[in-house]
Amino acid sequence: MTDIVASSFVRQDLVAERPAPVKTSGFVGFVRTRLLNSPTNILLTILGLLLVWYTVVPAIKFLLVDAVWSGKDRTACLAENAGHPVGACWPFIQAKSTQLFYGFYPEAERWRVNLTFALGAVLLLPLLVPRLPAKSLNAGLFFFAFPAVAFFLLHGGGITGFGVSWVAGLLQLFADSISGAGAILVGLSKTSAAGPLLWAAGSLTALIGTLLHWVIFPLTWLRDQMQAAGQGPWLDLSITAVIVSVILFMLGGGARAGSRPLMASLATFAGIAAVIKLMGLDHGGLPIVDTRLWGGLLVTLVIAITGIVASLPIGIALALGRRSTIPLIRIFSITYIEFWRGVPLITVLFFATYMLPLFLPGNFTVDGLVRALIGVSLFTGAYQAENLRGGLAAVPRGQSEAASALGLSWWKTTSLIVLPQALRHVIPAIVNSFISLFKDTSLVSIVALFDLLGSLRASFADPVWTTPSTAFTGFAFIGIIYFIFCFGMSRYSLFVERRLNAHRRN
Amino acid sequence: MSDPIVNISGLNKWYGEFHVLRDIDLEVEKGERIVICGPSGSGKSTLIRCVNALEEFQEGEIVVDGIELGPNLKHVDAVRREVGMVFQSFNLFPHLTVLDNCTLAPIWVRNIPKKDAEATAMKFLERVKIPHQANKFPGQMSGGQQQRVAIARALTMNPKVMLFDEPTSALDPEMVKEVLDTMVDLAEEGMTMLVVTHEMGFAKEVANRVVFMDAGQIIEANTPNEFFAAPQHARTKLFLSQILR
Numbered sequence: 190m191t192d193i194v195a196s197s198f199v200r201q202d203l204v205a206e207r208p209a210p211v212k213t214s215g216f217v218g219f220v221r222t223r224l225l226n227s228p229t230n231i232l233l234t235i236l237g238l239l240l241v242w243y244t245v246v247p248a249i250k251f252l253l254v255d256a257v258w259s260g261k262d263r264t265a266c267l268a269e270n271a272g273h274p275v276g277a278c279w280p281f282i283q284a285k286s287t288q289l290f291y292g293f294y295p296e297a298e299r300w301r302v303n304l305t306f307a308l309g310a311v312l313l314l315p316l317l318v319p320r321l322p323a324k325s326l327n328a329g330l331f332f333f334a335f336p337a338v339a340f341f342l343l344h345g346g347g348i349t350g351f352g353v354s355w356v357a358g359l360l361q362l363f364a365d366s367i368s369g370a371g372a373i374l375v376g377l378s379k380t381s382a383a384g385p386l387l388w389a390a391g392s393l394t395a396l397i398g399t400l401l402h403w404v405i406f407p408l409t410w411l412r413d414q415m416q417a418a419g420q421g422p423w424l425d426l427s428i429t430a431v432i433v434s435v436i437l438f439m440l441g442g443g444a445r446a447g448s449r450p451l452m453a454s455l456a457t458f459a460g461i462a463a464v465i466k467l468m469g470l471d472h473g474g475l476p477i478v479d480t481r482l483w484g485g486l487l488v489t490l491v492i493a494i495t496g497i498v499a500s501l502p503i504g505i506a507l508a509l510g511r512r513s514t515i516p517l518i519r520i521f522s523i524t525y526i527e528f529w530r531g532v533p534l535i536t537v538l539f540f541a542t543y544m545l546p547l548f549l550p551g552n553f554t555v556d557g558l559v560r561a562l563i564g565v566s567l568f569t570g571a572y573q574a575e576n577l578r579g580g581l582a583a584v585p586r587g588q589s590e591a592a593s594a595l596g597l598s599w600w601k602t603t604s605l606i607v608l609p610q611a612l613r614h615v616i617p618a619i620v621n622s623f624i625s626l627f628k629d630t631s632l633v634s635i636v637a638l639f640d641l642l643g644s645l646r647a648s649f650a651d652p653v654w655t656t657p658s659t660a661f662t663g664f665a666f667i668g669i670i671y672f673i674f675c676f677g678m679s680r681y682s683l684f685v686e687r688r689l690n691a692h693r694r695n
Numbered sequence: 696m697s698d699p700i701v702n703i704s705g706l707n708k709w710y711g712e713f714h715v716l717r718d719i720d721l722e723v724e725k726g727e728r729i730v731i732c733g734p735s736g737s738g739k740s741t742l743i744r745c746v747n748a749l750e751e752f753q754e755g756e757i758v759v760d761g762i763e764l765g766p767n768l769k770h771v772d773a774v775r776r777e778v779g780m781v782f783q784s785f786n787l788f789p790h791l792t793v794l795d796n797c798t799l800a801p802i803w804v805r806n807i808p809k810k811d812a813e814a815t816a817m818k819f820l821e822r823v824k825i826p827h828q829a830n831k832f833p834g835q836m837s838g839g840q841q842q843r844v845a846i847a848r849a850l851t852m853n854p855k856v857m858l859f860d861e862p863t864s865a866l867d868p869e870m871v872k873e874v875l876d877t878m879v880d881l882a883e884e885g886m887t888m889l890v891v892t893h894e895m896g897f898a899k900e901v902a903n904r905v906v907f908m909d910a911g912q913i914i915e916a917n918t919p920n921e922f923f924a925a926p927q928h929a930r931t932k933l934f935l936s937q938i939l940r
Contacts, residue, residue, distance in 0.1 A: 590749055595800035596800060601804075
């Protein structure tokens with residue numbers, strides 16, 4: 190016992206704390222352990238410093254140090270007048286900023302664009318912060334009410350009818366086209382060898398068309414009466430409100446389910462009425478601004494946001510369709526996806542802009558911007574479908590089996606169990622497609638739409654601002670704008686990913 | 696006795712050319728506990744998966760609590776509402792908390808208000824002895840706890856019959872007991888149970904009947920005492936000699 194106590198390796202008193210002989214913490218420690226700890230790392234550090242020196246320093250020099258900040262025309266941005274080598278010519282951006290943001294949108298109406306963006310931001314920001322309440326109301330306003338309001342704000346114009354008139358108009362168009370097809374067949378039968386057969390088919394088609402006209406007659410009659418009464422959309426709105434509310438009430442299980450769905454429906458229609466009144470849609474609305482006058486960031490954002498919002502549901506439908514056991518749906522989905530993935534976006538846009546009008550009936554035109562919107566959405570939808578298919582494949586079969594065993598229907602199993610898990614798996618891929626879509630919007634400039642990039646290139650043509658650095662300044666500026674949006678999406682997606690995958694951390 | 700709650704008659708199923716279930720006839724009385732055992736590939740799991748229509752079959756008929764389930768799988772939803780199932784790999788929904796796992800089906804299938812569904816779920820979680828874990832995600836729990844949650848989840852739908860598909864096969868030996876205890880409790884309360892398992896101790900303790908399957912057919916069915924003491928069939932003897940060393 191005493192031997193052990195006396196042995197030299199047992200401390201008699203406590204050793205005082207002292208600093209490490211080699212620093213391993215703080216800045217010096219970091220440099221030593223991470224940057225200069227091996228010959229390879231020393232070499233990499235030097236290469237990294239050189240890279241920074243040759244990229245960041247000239248960029249700062251161009252954008253800030255050598256930049257010209259004020260001036261009225263090109264002379265301010267010339268080296269002989271500035272007295273030093275000229276970097277970015279910021280007065281050029283200042284002079285062209287309205288064109289870059291609004292295109293040729295009339296100056297007196299630009300408040301409408303600002304208001305739309307402000308509205309969108311006010312609705313979108315609370316949607317992005319998970320802590321804030323009333324997500325479903327917020328989402329409903331952003332995804333359904335906002336697009337309609339934005340359309341009437343940006344484009345202008347009013348409405349003369351509402352649900353009843355629109356349904357009547359659509360059905361009438363349908364019936365007319367059937368009758369028309371019948372008439373054409375009958376016409377063909379006079380010259381064709383298979384005359385009697387064509388005549389019979391044509392007559393039958395025409396007969397179906399006439400029957401359809403009779404079936405929808407109450408609706409068209411109601412519409413004509415309402416238009417003759419000249420009350421604007423109000424009567425139509427009330428009738429639509431009553432019909433939709435009654436249908437919702439019935440579907441919701443009648444009085445048994447309580448008055449909630451009924452109240453929600455009536456509140457929605459009251460909101461629609463308020464918007465119509467507020468924007469004066471019942472007597473013409475705001476002055477119409479043709480989409481050919483739209484441009485700049487406005488067009489970029491309209492295309493990008495529409496594309497992003499529309500492509501995801503398209504992608505989900507196609508991805509589910511591709512896994513369907515019903516052959517027709519599966520074949521359609523596969524064909525669609527492979528077709529759209531097989532053609533370049535430029536081709537799609539060209540086709541939509543220049544070829545589609547040739548196929549549509551003469552009096553039926555679609556706005557140029559809308560054509561591009563549809564093209565971009567359908568195109569990105571195919572990519573989203575493939576992204577999502579990966580996510581669906583990663584959800585084990587046992588998940589949907591367990592849900593079915595609990596009695597959940599296919600729709601509920603898919604929307605509550607399978608899709609939420611699949612989407613979580615593929616957030617990075619989906620946002621990747623969104624970012625790619627945001628940048629691909631610049632391709633619309635080749636079909637005579639002036640997005641941000643197109644507006645910039647158009648502004649280069651102004652002889653008042655031709656200087657050696659104009660082009661560099663312009664591209665740097667819109668590069669920064671694109672970067673802000675794309676980087677924002679990227680960071681936000683990382684945040685969402687961490688939050689939604691909380692269950693995977695143990 | 697009363698009418699059987701599950702009545703399987705003339706059941707035949709093929710996977711492509713492979714005849715997995717051959718002329719299965721089985722009647723299960725209310726409150727009866729049946730253990731199904733047999734070598735792997737003998738069709739035990741397939742048989743009980745047919746009872747709640749997770750597998751389709753080509754011939755025969757299954758009647759659950761008076762609801763008919765034929766080869767065209769009509770009334771699937773009605774049958775599934777009466778039949779609870781527990782899987783070998785738990786199959787809890789990983790993106791939902793334990794409580795949400797247990798309230799999902801009552802809310803979305805039976806349209807029960809959320810508050811009531813949560814109260815019921817807590818009651819069943821207490822019964823499987825994990826109420827304090829209700830707000831955890833399944834990934835944060837041990838296998839035994841997950842399987843008990845899976846049992847509670849099935850019970851929230853008030854099933855008349857419970858199916859167990861090798862509920863303890865994916866568990867560490869230490870955790871088998873806690874799951875089996877839960878199942879014994881359930882049996883003592885009079886639940887009708889169809890259990891595919893290799894836990895012969897459970898079969899001896901709880902089962903009313905042990906059914907032995909081989910090559911897609913039921914080749915022996917007897918009370919546990921008779922089954923273990925005096926197996927009739929040569930294949931059964933071989934099987935028992937291998938698992939009861």
